[in-house]
Amino acid sequence: MKVIKSIVEIRNKVNTLKSNGETIGLIPTMGALHEGHLSLVKKSTEINNITICSIYVNPAQFNKKEDFNNYPITIEQDIEFLTNANCDILFIPKSEEIYSSKPVLSFAFGSLESRMEGMHRTGHFNGVGLIVSKLLNIIQPQTAFFGQKDFQQVAIVKQLVKDLSFATKIHSCPTLREESGLAMSSRNKRLSNSEKTEAAKIYDSLLLAKKLINNTIPFDKIMSQIKQFYANSLLELEYFEIVDSNSLEPVRDMNRDNIVICVAAFLGNVRLIDNVVL
Numbered sequence: 001m002k003v004i005k006s007i008v009e010i011r012n013k014v015n016t017l018k019s020n021g022e023t024i025g026l027i028p029t030m031g032a033l034h035e036g037h038l039s040l041v042k043k044s045t046e047i048n049n050i051t052i053c054s055i056y057v058n059p060a061q062f063n064k065k066e067d068f069n070n071y072p073i074t075i076e077q078d079i080e081f082l083t084n085a086n087c088d089i090l091f092i093p094k095s096e097e098i099y100s101s102k103p104v105l106s107f108a109f110g111s112l113e114s115r116m117e118g119m120h121r122t123g124h125f126n127g128v129g130l131i132v133s134k135l136l137n138i139i140q141p142q143t144a145f146f147g148q149k150d151f152q153q154v155a156i157v158k159q160l161v162k163d164l165s166f167a168t169k170i171h172s173c174p175t176l177r178e179e180s181g182l183a184m185s186s187r188n189k190r191l192s193n194s195e196k197t198e199a200a201k202i203y204d205s206l207l208l209a210k211k212l213i214n215n216t217i218p219f220d221k222i223m224s225q226i227k228q229f230y231a232n233s234l235l236e237l238e239y240f241e242i243v244d245s246n247s248l249e250p251v252r253d254m255n256r257d258n259i260v261i262c263v264a265a266f267l268g269n270v271r272l273i274d275n276v277v278l
């Protein structure tokens with residue numbers, strides 16, 4: 001696997017590959033890779049000749065400095081994982097180049113970001129919009145792969161690609177889970193084994209809500225059961241939302257299609273998110 005750190009070099013490499021007729025798949029990541037990321041790499045290698053993974057912990061999308069500073073960095077292991085997963089190129093841009101000057105442009109995603117991550121992490125999707133636009137512009141891949149665990153992020157990236165007419169198809173890939181049901185996440189690296197067992201209750205809460213929705217239990221009753229569930233755990237609930245899977249608008253009628261249940265909860269100072277699509 002070739003490691004490239006400069007924008008000019010990756011642009012030249014991609015131009016050469018494309019002029020040879022190669023198709024490019026991009027997996028944008030912030031590193032601390034796990035099997036979930038590697039499933040995106042695998043998907044890309046199945047449908048593209050060349051797979052590029054980027055690793056960049058994007059400061060612009062963190063609303064808390066502490067969260068940015070604590071973000072796990074495991075670059076040696078990431079390189080080993082990517083090499084074994086047949087990734088062709090790893091792009092590790094430098095902050096001096098990516099943000100050579102403070103961006104003036106900002107992104108607003110309207111109702112798509114008015115709840116959940118957008119509401120609780122002010123400026124988060126502006127930062128995601130910036131970095132994803134930069135990466136899509138620099139690499140111009142035919143396809144880019146994102147994990148469904150970040151459900152709202154996928155909706156926002158799809159909107160971004162539509163609004164800015166990027167010639168990249170966005171693939172959203174299923175969330176991979178530990179045996180316990182805990183969604184795989186780079187942030188799990190900050191949890192002890194017993195904390196991981198506790199964190200798996202997040203998925204249990206989603207399954208509970210799913211069961212209640214399937215039994216058309218009214219919204220208020222579902223929410224009071226969910227609150228009770230979290231009160232009996234060590235998790236601190238930030239939000240638990242039942243929304244339309246396209247518009248991300250709240251859903252109150254449980255007797256309908258296109259529902260996604262999204263949750264964010266803290267275990268200590270580790271913030272975890274998950275969702276289940278019905």
Ligand code: PAF
Binds near residue numbers: 028029132
């Ligand atoms: O999902 C992530 O890891 C990040 O938000 C992304 C898409 C790589 C942008 O920094």
